[in-house]
Amino acid sequence: MAMKKLIAAAALAVALVAAPAASAMAAPAYVPVGPIDGPTTIVPGGSATFNFGSFSPNETVVFTLTGEGVGPGSLATAGARSVVGSVSVQKEAAEDGSVAVEVTLPEDASGEYTLHGTGQTSGVEAESVIAVDGGTAGDGGGTASPGDGADSDLGWVIWVAVALVIVVVVPPLVVRRRRTMAEATVGPRRDTDAS
Secondary structure: OHHHHHHHHHHHHHHHHHHHHHHHHHOOOOOOOOOOEOOOEEOOOOEEEEEEOOOOOOOEEEEEEEEEOOOHHHHOOOOOOOOEEEEEEEEEOOOOOOEEEEEEOOOOOOOEEEEEEEEOOOOOEEEEEEEEOOOOOOOOOOOOOOOOOHHHHHHHHHHHHHHHHHHHHHHHHHHHHHHHHHHHHHOOOOOOOOO
C-alpha cells in the first residue's frame, strides 16, 4: 500500500515538472521567419549581405547589430567606436516580404555579433549570430534563431525531475528498509496489552 502511494507521488512530481516544459515546447515565443541567407562568419573588417524573408510586404523592418566595437558604420549607414555596442537601421521590405541588410564588422572584431530584425507592422522577428573568422569568411547561411528556446530548458527539467524522484522516493524506501532490517534482527512488534 505504501509503495503504491510512493509511486503515485513520484509520478505526480514528474508530471508537475514536465508539464511547464512541454507547454513551453509547444508554443514558441517568437514567430519563425523564412531562411536567412548570409554567412555565419565574417573576417574582421569584412562585409556581408544578409537576406531575410517572411516579413509583411512593404513593412518597415528595424535591424539591430550588437557586438564588440559596433558603431554607425556597421550596418551600411553612415563610424564611432564602442567597446560593446549596438546600432540600428530601418529598411523597407519588398513586395514579397524579403529585405537585405549589409553588415560590416570593425577591423579589430572579435567574438560573436548578433543581427536581429523586427517587422514593425507584423511583429515578426529574425536573428542571425555571426562569428568572427580569423581566416576567410565562411560560406554557410545564417539561420533563424529562437534564442533560448524550450530545447535549452529540457536539460534542467530532467535534472529537476530526477532530483524530485530522489527526494520523494528514496527517503521512504530507506525508512522501510531500516524497519525491515530492525524487524528481522529483533522480531516483529507485539502488543503487550492483549487481554
